[in-house]
Amino acid sequence: xxxxxxxxxxxxxxxxxxxxxxxxxxxxxxxFCMGWFRQAPGKEREFxxxxxxxxxxxxxxxxxxxxxxxxxxxxxxxxxxxxxxLKPEDTxxxxxxxxxxxxxxxxxxxxxxxxxxxxxxxxx
Numbered sequence: 001x002x003x004x005x006x007x008x009x010x011x012x013x014x015x016x017x018x019x020x021x022x023x024x025x026x027x028x029x030x031x032f033c034m035g036w037f038r039q040a041p042g043k044e045r046e047f048x049x050x051x052x053x054x055x056x057x058x059x060x061x062x063x064x065x066x067x068x069x070x071x072x073x074x075x076x077x078x079x080x081x082x083x084x085x086l087k088p089e090d091t092x093x094x095x096x097x098x099x100x101x102x103x104x105x106x107x108x109x110x111x112x113x114x115x116x117x118x119x120x121x122x123x124x
Contacts, residue, residue: 002113003025004096004098004113005023005024005116006117007021010120012122014124019082020080020083020094020118022034022115023078024077024096027098032053033098033101033103033110035096036070038092038093039092039117040091047061049061051071051072052103054074055072055074059106068084086122093119093120096114
């Protein structure tokens with residue numbers, strides 16, 4: 001049974017930090033690209049960050065470059081998203097996703113499995 005379980009969301013003030021984690025089970029994690037997407041109210045789901053199965057290549061949405069860092073631990077079957085210098089426009093539900101590919105896909109259609117999401121709210 002495939003499971004992706006996100007954690008680490010919450011309420012944070014502008015300029016603050018959060019670390020999201022996604023624990024994975026039910027498939028061979030080290031063979032999958034992993035990504036983070038987000039969806040704000042009334043908006044479409046959008047790509048945030050992703051990395052290759054080895055973690056050697058990482059890709060980011062332009063607006064989060066330099067503030068967010070994606071990483072993975074293939075021994076622990078986890079992927080994380082460190083978010084610094086958070087802004088109100090980062091407020092959204094954040095989803096972890098897994099894609100059975102070796103090349104990162106920034107389109108959500110390129111992912112096979114999804115978590116339930118975790119809410120991130122940036123507000124003073």
